[in-house]
Amino acid sequence: MTKKIAVIGGGIVGSTAAFYLSKNHQNVTLFDEGTGQATSAAAGIISPWLSQRRNKEWYFLAKEGAKFYQTLMADLSQYEPVHDIYQQTGTILYKKTPSLLSKLTKLATERKVDAPEIGNILPLTEKEVKDVIPNLLLDDDALFVSGGAKIDGAKLVTSLINQLEKMGNTYLNQQVTRISYDNNQWQIHANGLIHSFDQLILACGAWVGDLLRPLDFFVDVRPQKGQLIELQTSIDTTNWPVIMPVGETDIIPFDNGKILIGATHENDSGYDLKPDEALLNNLKEQAEASLSAISQEDIHQIRVGTRAYTSDFSPFFGEVQDLDNLYVASGLGSSGLTTGPVIGKTLADWVLGEETAFEAYRNKPNQYIYKNQ
Ligand SMILES: Cc1cc2nc3c(=O)[nH]c(=O)nc-3n(C[C@H](O)[C@H](O)[C@H](O)COP(=O)(O)OP(=O)(O)OC[C@H]3O[C@@H](n4cnc5c(N)ncnc54)[C@H](O)[C@@H]3O)c2cc1C
Structure with a gap:
């Protein structure tokens, strides 16, 4: 069944999620304001294997992220050349x-x-x-x-967004000022209008707290x-x-x-x-x-x-208790160009009801986002 899905944030996570949902014939609207976006400013190094970081969970994610680039580039190259994007x-x-x-x-x-x-x-x-x-x-x-490898983050997101538009979906270069949940629908407030969706993906990087704090959530992202x-x-x-x-x-x-x-x-x-x-x-x-x-x-x-x-420098992605029909990803830190595509693809798979290699991460957002007492 086609779902109406909003993605807020058009960096590497949100654009990848929106691209794969579009490829799967979903009805997607991607909202991205863009100021300060990490993806477009980033250096582009994809080389996680020799990091001295001891966190095994992070290493697994980063290793899988580097590997996933082969799939992403093969998928994108069905529509346009990728030599300028990834080498x-x-x-x-x-x-x-x-x-x-x-x-x-x-x-x-x-x-x-x-x-x-x-x-x-x-x-x-x-x-x-x-x-x-x-x-x-x-x-x-x-x-x-x-x-x-090296990736041109700005070119990658531009290309993913071009493709989702060519597949008939919508990109809005607008700031979402508020989100709310009524009658099993997410209401997205942007540019003076309110849009309704079945499902919401929050991929707004360092700004995720701006949308969740007004719903009375504590958000451990800086x-x-x-x-x-x-x-x-x-x-x-x-x-x-x-x-x-x-x-x-x-x-x-x-x-x-x-x-x-x-x-x-x-x-x-x-x-x-x-x-x-x-x-x-x-x-x-x-x-x-x-x-x-x-x-x-x-x-x-x-x-x-x-x-x-985040306070322990770990990224998170998955579901939040008390927030139905919502997936979130943030805290990708210095290695988000490496981990971002596989995180975006995983969020898309979860929305589509598919199992992924990252089931252990599903509840992780609850360590970083929770209802104020
Ligand atoms: C200088 C620099 C160098 C880096 N170098 C590397 C590197 O070599 N290798 C590596 O792996 N990683 C690197 N990184 C890290 C990587 O860029 C980030 O971790 C990754 O891009 C984060 O992606 P994201 O999609 O989570 O967030 P972002 O790319 O920040 O995207 C979030 C988007 O959400 C939008 N947004 C937020 N709130 C709203 C709202 N309310 N309404 C609408 N839109 C909204 C923002 O405008 C933004 O466009 C670097 C980062 C920087 C800054």
């Missing part, structure tokens, strides 16, 4: 010492057993790295994994500001892998000389979207120290976005 050109990782680098190689080899999508694992000497990336100024040995710089260089970056030096600043090369440098993680800036000169200068200096032939003139634009994070 699997590998990742090069650095560690502080040779011993830490060999530990990383061991971890990669162990993890490959359950995650063959990690691809080839190749320790590289400094010279071998420079044969691939002549402009790199880092002079240590490194580790290359061929399964690493905003984290992230900034990065986008360089437009004359360097031939075709097929360059993502470079992850020691520290928090990564180098993400796209085709045609575009290189992203970032990103910052600012927990105390709220929803502020103003570029911060001092932090951006720091990123610029790191870019100049890592790559030759980079100059101030190459800075094409600054990107600022708002990530969502």
Whole structure:
């Protein structure tokens, strides 16, 4: 039976959910205001296997998220070329010492057993790295994994939204100001109108509390500001892998000389979207120290976005007690481009009444969203 479904939030989670629901002939309306969206500002690294994060639940989700990109790209490529959106050109990782680098190689080899999508694992000497990336100024040995990828988040959501519109569904670039539930229907207030739906997906990232707090729910989600710089260089970056030096600043090369440098993680800036000169200068200096032939003139634009994070830095997605016919996802933090598509697909599957590999997550939102006493 066709359901009338509202999705609030057109970042990577909401757009993926709306795309798969559209593919399954549902009646979907996607509301997205867009200001501060994390997905469009993000760096685009998909390479979770060598993270030192110990949380096994997170690792399972991130590993499945990286794997799911193959399915998403195959599904999307039925409608349009995806080469500009997703490229699997590998990742090069650095560690502080040779011993830490060999530990990383061991971890990669162990993890490959359950995650063959990690691809080839190749320790590289400094010279071998420079044969691939002549402009790199880092002079240590490194580790290359061929399964690493980069995604252009803005292009991905644009493409998913284009497809859902072509399938006859609706995208509204509007802010939802209020939601309420009457007679088994969700009422969505936007642009002075009230729309009714059978089912609601809340995929509004760091802003999820704005819609649930007025319904008297506590929501454990906070905003984290992230900034990065986008360089437009004359360097031939075709097929360059993502470079992850020691520290928090990564180098993400796209085709045609575009290189992203970032990103910052600012927990105390709220929803502020103003570029911060001092932090951006720091990123610029790191870019100049890592790559030759980079100059101030190459800075094409600054990107600022708002990530969502929870008090224990875990993402959640599923149902909320006392909120019928509603699914929610938030708190994806720094790895949401990696986990976002598989979360969006899972929400779509749940709406369609299908079982998924993530049944254990269904009730997790109740740890982060609950009725005020
Ligand atoms: C600088 C930066 C770099 C990053 N780099 C990486 C990376 O390399 N790899 C990685 O895996 N992850 C990365 N991330 C994290 C990733 O981008 C996010 O976790 C992910 O995009 C979150 O997706 P989302 O769909 O949950 O939320 P968002 O992308 O934030 O989308 C939420 C959308 O909901 C809309 N919305 C909210 N409230 C309303 C409302 N009331 N009405 C209508 N619309 C509403 C917002 O406007 C927004 O468009 C990065 C993030 C940033 C900021």
